Amino acid sequence: MNSLSDPFEATENERLAQIYTAAAELFCEKGFDGTSMSAVAEMVGITKAGIYHFIPGGKKDLLFAIMSYGLDRLDTHVITPAHAIPDAEERLRSIINNHVRLITSGSKTGGHNPVTIVVEEVGGLSPTHRRKIDQRKRVYVELIRDTLKQLKQDGKLQAVDETVAAFSLLGIILWISRWYDPDGRLSAEQVADEIMKLALGSLLRPQTQQAHH
Amino acid sequence: MNSLSDPFEATENERLAQIYTAAAELFCEKGFDGTSMSAVAEMVGITKAGIYHFIPGGKKDLLFAIMSYGLDRLDTHVITPAHAIPDAEERLRSIINNHVRLITSGSKTGGHNPVTIVVEEVGGLSPTHRRKIDQRKRVYVELIRDTLKQLKQDGKLQAVDETVAAFSLLGIILWISRWYDPDGRLSAEQVADEIMKLALGSLLRPQTQQAHH
Numbered sequence: 164m165n166s167l168s169d170p171f172e173a174t175e176n177e178r179l180a181q182i183y184t185a186a187a188e189l190f191c192e193k194g195f196d197g198t199s200m201s202a203v204a205e206m207v208g209i210t211k212a213g214i215y216h217f218i219p220g221g222k223k224d225l226l227f228a229i230m231s232y233g234l235d236r237l238d239t240h241v242i243t244p245a246h247a248i249p250d251a252e253e254r255l256r257s258i259i260n261n262h263v264r265l266i267t268s269g270s271k272t273g274g275h276n277p278v279t280i281v282v283e284e285v286g287g288l289s290p291t292h293r294r295k296i297d298q299r300k301r302v303y304v305e306l307i308r309d310t311l312k313q314l315k316q317d318g319k320l321q322a323v324d325e326t327v328a329a330f331s332l333l334g335i336i337l338w339i340s341r342w343y344d345p346d347g348r349l350s351a352e353q354v355a356d357e358i359m360k361l362a363l364g365s366l367l368r369p370q371t372q373q374a375h376h
Numbered sequence: 377m378n379s380l381s382d383p384f385e386a387t388e389n390e391r392l393a394q395i396y397t398a399a400a401e402l403f404c405e406k407g408f409d410g411t412s413m414s415a416v417a418e419m420v421g422i423t424k425a426g427i428y429h430f431i432p433g434g435k436k437d438l439l440f441a442i443m444s445y446g447l448d449r450l451d452t453h454v455i456t457p458a459h460a461i462p463d464a465e466e467r468l469r470s471i472i473n474n475h476v477r478l479i480t481s482g483s484k485t486g487g488h489n490p491v492t493i494v495v496e497e498v499g500g501l502s503p504t505h506r507r508k509i510d511q512r513k514r515v516y517v518e519l520i521r522d523t524l525k526q527l528k529q530d531g532k533l534q535a536v537d538e539t540v541a542a543f544s545l546l547g548i549i550l551w552i553s554r555w556y557d558p559d560g561r562l563s564a565e566q567v568a569d570e571i572m573k574l575a576l577g578s579l580l581r582p583q584t585q586q587a588h589h
Contacts, residue, residue, distance in 0.1 A: 194500025196409045275498070283554075285493060287407025321577060324562070327570040330555045331548045338547025341496075349537065357540040364534060365578035 175217075181207050182217055183232045184269070186225050187277035195226065195287055226281070227292040233282035234299045240265045242306060251313035252367070256359065258307065259336065263358050266339045267351035274347070279340035304329055311366070321368055332362055388430075394420045395430055396445045397482070399438050400490035408439065408500055439494070440505040446495035447512045453478045455519060464526035465580070469572065471520065472549065476571050479552045480564035487560070492553035517542055524579070532580055545575055 185206040189198040200222055204214040218225055241261045248254040270276040288296065307329040314320040320328075335358060343354055398419040402411040413435055417427040431438055454474045461467040483489040501509065520542040527533040533541075548571060556567055 191498045194408060196500060198499075280498060284497075285404045285488070285554075287409060321573070323573055323577075324566075324570045327562070327567060328574060330551060331571065331574050334547040334549075334551025335544040336547075338543060338550065341547075342543045349540070353537075354540060357537045358544065360534070360536055361541060361544050361578040364536075365574040369582055 178207075178209075179217055179228075180232065182214065183225075183229045184278060187229050187281040188271065190226075190229075190284075191275060191277045191280055195222075195284075198222070200225075226284070226287050227289075227296070229278060230282045230284075230288075230296050233278045234296070236265060236278075237262070237303065242303060245306060245310075251310050251317055252319055255307075255310050255314065255366070256363075258310065259332070259359055259362055260355055262336050263339060263355045264351065266336065267343050267345065267354055270340070270343045270345050272344065272346050274342050274344035276340035276343070279337065283337060304333065307332060314367070319367055321366060323366070328366060332366070335362055391420070391422075392430055393445065395427065396438075396442045397491055400442050400494040401484065403439075403442075403497075404488060404490045404493055408435075408497075411435070413438075439497070439500050440502075440509070442491060443495045443497075443501075443509050446491045447509070449478060449491075450475070450516065455516060458519060458523075464523050464530055465532055468520075468523050468527065468579070469576075471523065472545070472572055472575055473568055475549050476552060476568045477564065479549065480556050480558065480567055483553070483556045483558050485557065485559050487555050487557035489553035489556070492550065496550060517546065520545060527580070534579060534581055536579070541579060545579070548575055 182203060186198065186203045189202055189206065193202075200214055200218075201211050203225075204211050207214070215221065218228060241258055244261060245254050245258050248257055266276050266279050269278055282296075308325050311320060311325040311328055315325065339354065339358070343351075345351070349357070395416060399411065399416045402415055402419065406415075413427055413431075414424050416438075417424045420427070428434065431441065454471055457474060458467050458471050461470055479489050479492050482491055495509075521538050524533060524538040524541055528538065552567065552571070556564075558564070562570070
């Protein structure tokens, strides 16, 4: 927020993050069709010429750039830390906690996380870009599914199909971007705790869970 | 499919359903921006003049019309049957089963349900239309939340926050529209069973569940 109020202090990367977030917010509000590069520039407080310095390809490139930015953040804050954890249950807890925090921390008053929502927009990408985004999403699904498979080998997984379970967990977490309001009744921490309880309640066998209470 | 191959036998309502489904599919594929009324008309096998008979307001009205159609189907197949069930656990099972079936039955090869996805698109609606759609979605969230509250009174709910639990259930179910492939490994029935296990596993107390196995 500091760098937003003083745009001259923003580094190149901070400025790009501001642009992606502002553009995602406008897409959620007015649709892709109803959002102009000028409106994005105005929201970030730079000139229309200035925004083309950052996004030379214009609006057509912006959708792919926002999705890549969102998936970069997922890499940094969720996927990379998870890879460092050998124990499957610990890794699952880390994935849930970090991903929930990533979404709640980027959520806006009134209840939505624009970047997370735009990452899941369908349509509007060129086939090449779409393949790239789909490939990155698949990597994350595989990480979750492999973690569930390992939990099964450890005798800790409920009798559930790992694929359906992986997508269900993803549905629970990604849906937070549609309803979580940072000014609402529940703090980010409470939401993370509730999601952890709900997710583990459906995935882990009762005795495994109790050992952690 | 029959009425699609012989358009002259389709009734007005069937034709509208075809138009909404085709338009939703094109939106998911090419984005709202990249979809023309002619492309929708061509997909349904009617003339461009013909499609304006059904959708006089053109593309601008189409998004709201698809969402209303999707929510009408939710009303008919999920909400109305649920209201007829006084027992909370039975009502919850009915909501899950009927909503999962609604999504899997409208899913396309390759893995998505275009109408369900478009209902959850954000942006692109006029403020009046948006309020109407949001209001209808809220009614459904309230139905689920009230059912969970009743389960709590019955002593059957896990120690979870009813609001987070309601949205998590919704996330699990709605996310099916992004990954379920009718030509994939799992049948619609198997997916419904797995989702039921996962959802009830996180929501119902263990003894309640076991009594139903």
